[in-house]
Amino acid sequence: MTDTPTPRPTQQAGRLAGLTTWDAPWRGLRAVVAGIGASGFSAADTLLELGADVVVVDGLDSPENRAKADTLRIVGAGSVLLGSGHTLAVPLVHGEAPDVVVTSPGWSPAQPLLADAAARGIPIWGDVELAWRVRIREGRPTAEWLTITGTNGKTTTVGLTESMLLAAGKRAVAAGNVGTPILDVIRDPQGFDFLAVELSSFQLHWSDSLEPLASVCLNIAEDHVDWHGGYDAYAAAKAKVYERTKVACIYNVDQRDTEVMVENADVLQGCRAVGFTTGTPAVSMLGVVEDLMVDRAFIEQRKDSAAELASVRELGDVVPRHLVANALAAAALVRAAGVSPAAVREGIRAYRPGEHRIQVVANEAGVLWINDSKATNPHAAAASLAAFSSVIWVAGGLSKGVRYDDLVAAHARRLKAVILIGEDVTDLREALHRHAPDVPVITSGTGHTGKGQSPGTPAGSDYGRSVMDQAVAEAARLAGDGDTVLMAPAAASMDQFSSYAHRGTAFVEAVRAVLEGQANTSEEL
Known part of the structure; x- marks a missing residue:
């Protein structure tokens, strides 16, 4: 194992606390990037562009990874270490302990390199945490984030959210766990008005600073218990989606656990709790009335009326209940962002579901x-x-x-x-x-x-x-x-x-x- 000096936590924490924009003093930051897959490569590439000193580690020494390593070395990576022997402990960066480890979401806390970093007091970020810290850049619009998690339905809901935002004339894109590395989106030269961000429990585990405009946990059920070490830890990671939300925390009326997450979340002042249900909605909810999806949350007269959003039939030929729930969750997110009912309907009509889901x-x-x-x-x-x-x-x-x-x-x-x-x-x-x-x-x-x-x-x-x-x-x-x-x-x-x-x-x-x-x-x- 590599004999890595332990950094001084106070000095290290002080420097990292100031890294909250693209234009912050990133130059000279010592960073280890764990993983060279899509998100790890994007994280390393971003840090190098920011001027950080970067060492990349991946346990798989394959032709594909060697090609990626060559590219990262060309753009300035100090070292790219491939093979399982390099994943047992945190490596040095220019002979010193790193200031931070940026991990790919698939690396669990029990992985030896990450466990070593935690034991030494070295902060660990995910790629989403890094993306949040560099989202503000002089000369570009700063996108508001709409964050989506849940055991199931994330990708569908993110796609519907993106489609509704585009129908409203917003510059928006789906990002995160949906396939496009979020750091690639953040570095888009034109910037965006909104990001529809799909977040896995892994990504949420490694994120601590996000302040989304609106957020949702679609549902929660037993999954990935091997990675998290148990269901309670998995649920706790999912619940982090609501932390520091600014406008609306969207929860599943039909699953009390998600409402409890909202009740326990530390949100910004003025943030509302808004439910969605495939049944008849109460006040401050979106739901279904006579085959119509309606909004009783984001209208002034919500006590005795509802805004029609779209017909359930507009979702497609085969419309299972969970698809209706996903559409209502997406509608709640974009309504929190000021999108009109007409744009919600147009977004539903324009949406084309991806393959392999119903x-x-x-x-x-x-x-x-x-x-x-x-x-x-x-x-x-x-x-x-x-x-x-x-x-x-x-x-x-x-x-x-x-x-x-x-x-x-x-x-x-x-x-x-x-x-x-x-x-x-x-x-x-x-x-x-x-x-x-x-x-x-x-x-x-x-x-x-x-x-x-x-x-x-x-x-x-x-x-x-x-x-x-x-x-x-x-x-x-x-x-x-x-x-x-x-x-x-x-x-x-x-x-x-x-x-x-x-x-x-x-x-x-x-x-x-x-x-x-x-x-x-x-x-x-």
Whole structure:
């Protein structure tokens, strides 16, 4: 392990406290960046542009990371250390302990380098914390932040929020955990009026200074307990989204836990609590009345009237309850920012949902095929299952330490059959045995390892696709008129696929192949 001198906390804290704008004295700051993925690379690049002295560390010595390392060295990185041996302790920067460690969100507090930094009193920031500190820059507009977290629905809500802001004529963009590193957005030369910022529990854990205009925790359920060390720590990280909010804390009326988060938050004076519900809204809430989404929070006559926002049907052909909730949460955020009801409606009409979340793949011969690969935990899968009545459920994968009993018990009556995928589906299979003993359970490609390729398969073959081909073939055999084949795994994908998108794409391609094969067979007959 590297023998790193411990910095003097008082002197260090004093310097960091003054770093709250782009034009602050960043030059000469000693920084270690943990991780060289998208957010880590962006953080290192930003710090180098600010004039900081930067050392970058990543545990994976791969061709891709070596290429990124070469780029960072060209733009001034003092050192880029690749390989697991460099992640055991905080490295020196020009022979001295760093002033700060900026970590990629996926690095947990238990990771040895970060644990070493915490033990030595070295502050740890995430990329979002760094972005907040450099958001103010002379000669550019400073964007207000609308922050969104939750166990599920974040990306949809961020996309809807962005669409509503754009419909209102604002210069706005979705950023953060949604895919675009937030520091890349912050460095846009034109700047923005608003940022719709998706925040994971990891990013919130490493953030302590944010002051959003409006904020929301969409929902909270067991997830990422392995990273946080337990559910309570996970929930505490999610609750940080409300801290220092200026105008409105948006909470889920149907989930008391989110309201408690708002009640316990330390917010700025004048900040309001505003609820959203898929039922009839009370005063200071947004909700649904006779298939219309309405606002009883951001109008003067809210005690006895409501502003119409949009019809539920305008959200699309398949509108599960949680999609309505996401739209109402987005509407509450932008209404807090002064966006008109007309722009909310136009934003909903213009919104195009991304792939892999309640994505209709096909509707053939009375069978609806739905790709919900983004349902990576039981809470998300429950929202999907609740939208359909007779389901052939494709499920399984990397469980992340969660339990499945409540999920299966609540939706057993909807299940016509279950097709399991994943490396280890023991917990899910046992939950099905306990709570849905009469539902047929078929295993398809379980028990293998590797992200998309199993041991012994030829180089270049896609084992994940093979698994999904088998699963979809079984589903096609079982499905009949009125059934929905729903791929909502309730688990992460990394045991058999490279990502949830890889898993979803494999499902879509397998469905199309099966349906084309059925069509060809029918023509031959």
